[in-house]
Amino acid sequence: MRNFSIQKPISFSGVGLHSGVNTNIILKPAEENTGIFFNRTDLGKIIPARWDHVVSTKFSTNLGLDDIEVKTVEHLLSALAGLHINNCEISIDNLEVPILDGSSKIFVDEISKSGLKEQINYQNILEIKKPVRFECDYGFAELLPNESVNEGLNIYLQSNFDGKYEDQDITIQNLNGNYIDSISKARTFGFYHEIEYLKSQNLIKGGSLDNAIVIKDCKPLNKDGLRYENELMRHKVLDVVGDLYLAGYPIIGQYKGFKTGHFITNNLLKELFKSEDNYLIHQIH
Template sequence: MRKQRTLKEAVKASGIGLHSGKKVEISLEPAKENTGIIFYSEDDNTQIKVSTQSVINTQLATTIGKGNIIIGTVEHLLATLFALHIDNIFIRLKGREVPIMDGSSAPWVYLIKTAGIIQQNAYKKAIIVKKPVKIKEDGKFVALIPSKEFEISYSINFDNPVIGKQRMDIVVNEHNFIKEISKARTFGLLRDIEYLQAHNLALGGSLDNAVVVDEYGIINEDPLRYENEFVRHKILDAIGDLSIMGLDIRGKYIAYRSGHDLNNKLVKELIKSSEAYEVVGNPRSEKAAVESLVWNPLKAKA
């Protein structure tokens, strides 16, 4: 169990909104312990605290909102905050979307490292998965099962010869995230992007912030950043989606062909199943909860 953290000082950036195509200014600012992650929209003079209830749309990207005020494309920033253990932060926005930057988490890692990180006094609560929770839907599958660490096993299977089948298994921690996941960019099929832009969506999308693929290869001139960049980006997205619980995670997340929508359903399913998890807030209760986990079903029977 670790202590909560926030930024040492405020840091600013600007970029393009993926969906609006408009310029967005963003400022990441330190916040007191137990604040959580708060977005503040200057346009609407409204604060939105990130929670499972704040997620209102999971098509294409994750959108949070309150009433009719919405903030879009939060997932890459949220994934970075989760992995770098930035628990308390005030995010001020001029615009209604988090800028897409280069389509990965690398610029957010850089900004947070530039701001510096400080430890606070309160413990960070953790959710311990005690029983498996699964969802199967349209040939897709997601599950959370008990594990002492936060692990992800992700498989994709695209009906496209360039993306195809990829699988990756990883323990999610700050080091692994920065090295193995943070640089993986958003990707899309050329035909989908043409369709989206014809319908006034993904207006800010370009080869500067997405890997675009057709039947023959990658349209971008610069090469892939990882050989299996596609599955790595799906892991990045999943970390962002699971992070909205506002808790450290002890459990293994398994996904086959998942996306924001299914990830979000899984989080809701877990929270609904009170016997499937325990939230711990201090080292003693964490130790007791982990020791009570049944690791070997055969042993448990005997």
């Protein structure tokens, strides 16, 4: 696959889920070998969208450099990963990427409408060669080489919602080409009884039933219900795709996780990059 950028600048505006601040972003075409990077135009700071610039992972993935941050990057990065865009400037004039409808659908729709730009050289991809694992007291995730029948990125997740919602698991084989229909519309979610706590932590100031599924007594409070029967699990896949894209490459391999989140996936990438024996960077022609 070749490198991809976008044809022309695309603007988005909206409230940030956690900060509640209004933010404007403009996706801009970028040259080959520039990768994906944020440009905090209000403060004049470039922050590469890479795992080693993650500064916190509490309820969202937040990048930073020299004490300047861009928060909640995962849904936008998930959209770019799903569309195979690997060179893009994201200019942003405030602290947090807009949450929009809580999924990556609006990013995907607008970028698709405006068009991708195929570039000259082939994309570098990262193929998993050795199993890598990160676990903490509540969950774990692994990156494993693909089995011979598999192609691309394959994701297997198991949940445990501790009685707050029906436990589910999900298997998405070869995410390539599958992302737009099966993943991009899945919205972020929260649990009704945790809302007060999150607010007390200065989080979800921009949250509402317009941009999140809220679960009470194991059911969504949103009047139109769910977009997929297992929308919560699909959103977890959406987050994994965005968080993994911080590797700086599309990944070929299997991701297996139990109760995964931004913290676990970011630490898994740190494990991955501890040894060059774990992976091979190459191109598929």
